[in-house]
Amino acid sequence: xxxxxxxxxxxxxxxxxxxxxxxxxxxxxxxxxxxxxxxxxxxxxxxxxxxxxxxxxxxxxxxxxxxxxxxxxxxxxxxxxxxxxxxxxxxxxxxxxxxxxxxxxxxxxxxxxxxxxxxxxxxxxxxxxxxxxxxxxxxxxxxxxxxxxxxxxxxxxxxxxxxxxxxxxxxxxxxxxxxxxxxxxxxxxxxxxxxxxxxxxxxxxxxxxxxxxxxxxxxxxxxxxxxxxxxxxxxxxxxxxxxxxxxxxxxxxxxxxxxxxxxxxxxxxxxxxxxxxxxxxxxxxxxxxxxxxxxxxxxxxxxx
Ligand code: DGY
Numbered sequence: 001x002x003x004x005x006x007x008x009x010x011x012x013x014x015x016x017x018x019x020x021x022x023x024x025x026x027x028x029x030x031x032x033x034x035x036x037x038x039x040x041x042x043x044x045x046x047x048x049x050x051x052x053x054x055x056x057x058x059x060x061x062x063x064x065x066x067x068x069x070x071x072x073x074x075x076x077x078x079x080x081x082x083x084x085x086x087x088x089x090x091x092x093x094x095x096x097x098x099x100x101x102x103x104x105x106x107x108x109x110x111x112x113x114x115x116x117x118x119x120x121x122x123x124x125x126x127x128x129x130x131x132x133x134x135x136x137x138x139x140x141x142x143x144x145x146x147x148x149x150x151x152x153x154x155x156x157x158x159x160x161x162x163x164x165x166x167x168x169x170x171x172x173x174x175x176x177x178x179x180x181x182x183x184x185x186x187x188x189x190x191x192x193x194x195x196x197x198x199x200x201x202x203x204x205x206x207x208x209x210x211x212x213x214x215x216x217x218x219x220x221x222x223x224x225x226x227x228x229x230x231x232x233x234x235x236x237x238x239x240x241x242x243x244x245x246x247x248x249x250x251x252x253x254x255x256x257x258x259x260x261x262x263x264x265x266x267x268x269x270x271x272x273x274x275x276x277x278x279x280x281x282x283x284x285x286x287x288x289x290x291x292x293x294x295x296x297x298x299x300x301x302x303x304x
């Protein structure tokens with residue numbers, strides 16, 4: 001029986017399967033554990049179930065001498081130092097596939113919301129500003145028939161492309177179209193690549209300057225892919241039409257972040273995979289990864 005530390009309570013019944021075999025300790029604080037709390041909580045744990053918001057770096061790994069298995073509750077693993085884990089022989093797993101559709105749905109929701117000014121229009125009703133049927137005030141961009149540029153054509157990028165077919169969109173993807181051309185031709189640009197040293201600030205001032213002045217940027221991948229200062233300037237100068245972000249850098253974004261003063265911007269608190277069914281499936285995969293690794297088997301969804 002191993003001790004497993006969970007940094008957050010998660011949805012779904014699969015945890016019971018873990019509890020039946022191992023000692024499971026869940027961090028129950030309102031806020032995620034600080035670095036010190038994470039290190040203390042890990043202590044002699046052999047398994048860790050962590051969130052994308054937990055930075056599992058070399059020092060955290062070094063401070064957990066018995067750690068054998070890390071199950072990241074996300075498909076992205078940029079929050080885990082994979083080299084440090086590999087060097088210690090610690091198995092690391094993620095939760096691919098199960099969140100593809102939920103995340104693609106949210107990318108589409110953001111595209112529609114930004115194109116048709118949904119948040120601002122809804123706020124105007126609550127502010128009692130609905131004076132009359134408006135002939136021009138809320139006119140936005142058409143999604144159907146528009147050109148959608150998909151940066152990163154993996155599982156989620158392809159799922160977004162499938163949805164775009166239903167809207168008769170013309171889809172460009174970085175797999176077949178160079179990024180500079182994709183940015184110049186797209187009415188909507190949706191990001192679906194992982195955050196790596198190569199994709200950090202991939203969408204910088206130069207990239208933004210290639211986009212149409214009417215184009216809308218959607219990011220449901222990782223905040224670090226976009227240079228947020230450059231994005232703020234592009235929105236303020238109107239060199240792009242708008243942006244809708246489910247992810248920011250850093251997370252959480254504070255209410256006084258200067259980017260929030262930029263026009264035509266929607267920001268959500270990283271909810272791409274946040275449906276009951278998807279989060280339960282993510283729990284299933286994370287639990288399966290831990291059970292396997294702690295039994296000396298390969299994780300079903302191993303990253304290293
Ligand atoms: C992931 O799994 O990487 C997603 O960002 C979670 O929503």
